[in-house]
Amino acid sequence: MKTPTKVIRTDKWRLNPTTEQKILFGETVKVYRHACQYLVGIIYTHWSKLGCLTADQLTPAVERLMHQTAKHPNIKYPQFNQAFYKFPSYYRRAAFAKRRLRRIAFAAGQVSSFVTRYREWQAGTRKRRSASPPKLNADTGCYPALYKGQCYKLHGFNQVEIKVFNGNNWVWTTVQITGLRERHACANNKMLSPSLIFNERVCHLSVPFSCKPEKRKPEANVTAVDLGINTTATISVVTHSGTVIHREFIHPGRDIDRRDKRLKSVSIRASKTMGKGGKLHKGFCSVTYQKCRRINSQISHVVSKRIVEIAKEFNSEAIVFENLKGWKPKGGRKRSNLRQKFHGWLKAKIRDFTEMKWAELGGKVIEVVAAYTSKLAFDGSGKVKRDSNNYALATFSSGKRFNADLNGAYNIGARGVFKLTHRNGSEGRSSKSSGRSPRSWACLCDLWARDSLRLA
Incomplete structure (x- = not known):
């Protein structure tokens, strides 16, 4: 035991x-x-x-x-x-x-x-x-x-x-x-x-x-979390049959704007201090950076608290995250703010704070493979195409337009269900040798197919 x-x-x-x-x-x-x-x-x-x-x-x-x-x-x-x-x-x-x-x-x-x-x-x-x-x-x-x-x-x-x-x-x-x-x-x-x-x-x-957490008797569902750049966290509660019973977007924009405004002031002060050349002294704008770190901690606590509240409300078996350990962002085009956005991505803090809060209630946090959670359509129609003007939108091969983060949250939830229900720890789909996508690339439609076979 x-x-x-x-x-x-x-x-x-x-x-x-x-x-x-x-x-x-x-x-x-x-x-x-x-x-x-x-x-x-x-x-x-x-x-x-x-x-x-x-x-x-x-x-x-x-x-x-x-x-x-x-x-x-x-x-x-x-x-x-x-x-x-x-x-x-x-x-x-x-x-x-x-x-x-x-x-x-x-x-x-x-x-x-x-x-x-x-x-x-x-x-x-x-x-x-x-x-x-x-x-x-x-x-x-x-x-x-x-x-x-x-x-x-x-x-x-x-x-x-x-x-x-x-x-x-x-x-x-x-x-x-x-x-x-x-x-x-x-x-x-x-x-x-x-x-x-x-x-x-x-x-x-x-x-x-x-x-000492009380022994839980959870329902047959998981709370899936997609941590993004444009939307801090996208939540979906997915049942074992593939039904999405709740979805929510969490984005404390006011706190993020406060942080970004302070970080922007650092570059302005740096240009005034250095001019066209030179070096900044050690500890330059340290007070501003400390304030930004505290704002980041506040954002992480607000988001993680809401994630745990949703999981508790629906009595979920587990909270599911993507395994982003070791993932390194690629820089954007010249003069774009994409790199700064990635630096403000609180993927680790939110995940750690959520695990701490959820463990106190007797719950568990699991991680699934992050590959192709947002690139594959949850309905099984294949890869999606991201909108060049609005990266938060995705277009399916059928022409259907859908929120990219929500699509990723659906697939994360499906992989979490497979990881909980399969004894061998695989996450759906056939193996590579069968010609289909790897098991770890499961989508929401794979839960639908499994449920229909069970009913048949």
């Missing part, structure tokens, strides 16, 4: 601290990171012995170096407890080993990364011959993780009480929760230890949940 995949998802609970609480949070993060810096130095000093240990073995080994107990009264680094006087007991006692494991594992990861990069540098694996050796960064950017009852106490979902450092002692402070998502309301989700994320810009709790 196949073991269900463990799904971990994280919610962001926004906090509304007072000015005094912001100071307390800042002190807490500061002392936590200071402790991690101590651990980085200890672990690096003894890496020859600690590097070969597993995560479970690493924790007690580091504890024996810095934590004094009745069984180990003589420790090598007593200054840890001296430097962090009155440090809460839940950071030190064996009863909270998982809590310390997170901090120790984080420091061990810093050391392991440095040792690996330094050995590669010594072996001559460098970007350039004169490259300087890597440096161990003990200034870790981690945030304190909180344990229920010891580090935080929830008062409903409106307030949370957090234990913080005021510079001399550890005290409790109550802060308002101003925004959260819905994962806490699901009975099957288990809330794990949150982390306090605090810096100059943000203040929130990063709350992970272990999600």
Whole structure:
């Protein structure tokens, strides 16, 4: 029996601290990171012995170096407890080993990364011959993780009480929760230890949940997605008999225009900076590019959310995408914006975000061969001819004009049905030796033919 995949998802609970609480949070993060810096130095000093240990073995080994107990009264680094006087007991006692494991594992990861990069540098694996050796960064950017009852106490979902450092002692402070998502309301989700994320810009709790999806009883249909350039996503819900019961176009044009307008401004500023020659400095328009990346993430989340909503509404067996891994776009004609459009094609992000959201509901995502999904007519009439003036339209050999992306979505859905129903994983049609198109080039009409044979 196949073991269900463990799904971990994280919610962001926004906090509304007072000015005094912001100071307390800042002190807490500061002392936590200071402790991690101590651990980085200890672990690096003894890496020859600690590097070969597993995560479970690493924790007690580091504890024996810095934590004094009745069984180990003589420790090598007593200054840890001296430097962090009155440090809460839940950071030190064996009863909270998982809590310390997170901090120790984080420091061990810093050391392991440095040792690996330094050995590669010594072996001559460098970007350039004169490259300087890597440096161990003990200034870790981690945030304190909180344990229920010891580090935080929830008062409903409106307030949370957090234990913080005021510079001399550890005290409790109550802060308002101003925004959260819905994962806490699901009975099957288990809330794990949150982390306090605090810096100059943000203040929130990063709350992970272990999600256990309910066992699904899907209907005999799939939700097919064609990711395009002119239309971001074209959706069709195809049944096992080849009936299209739903179709939809998703294209957040306003967000795309916002992104493209900013990218266009980059070329204008670049021409003013360089003139007819020269080079742009490193980091040129970096803020604009960061903004565009955030817009791309927003577009991907909006599109993927709607895809999952459709699949959930029709209780689909799976969501079907084309396998576009490794696909590289060809540049358009001179002075055309086709290349820029391909750079803004969010095929990977949309697919990944959809899989994350759909897996949380217990669904699965499958991929089919991308070849000839849009070139072959879904009715079996052969190859289609794309309109030179409007590439989104396709003309069938019969003269029928149809949306090219929708035609591709129909064929993707058919291939998804074949992949789910055929034991050997083939996707319809006869083999190459029969003189017909390969099995992987199935179209919607092949589902019709299979259904008619079944009825006969």
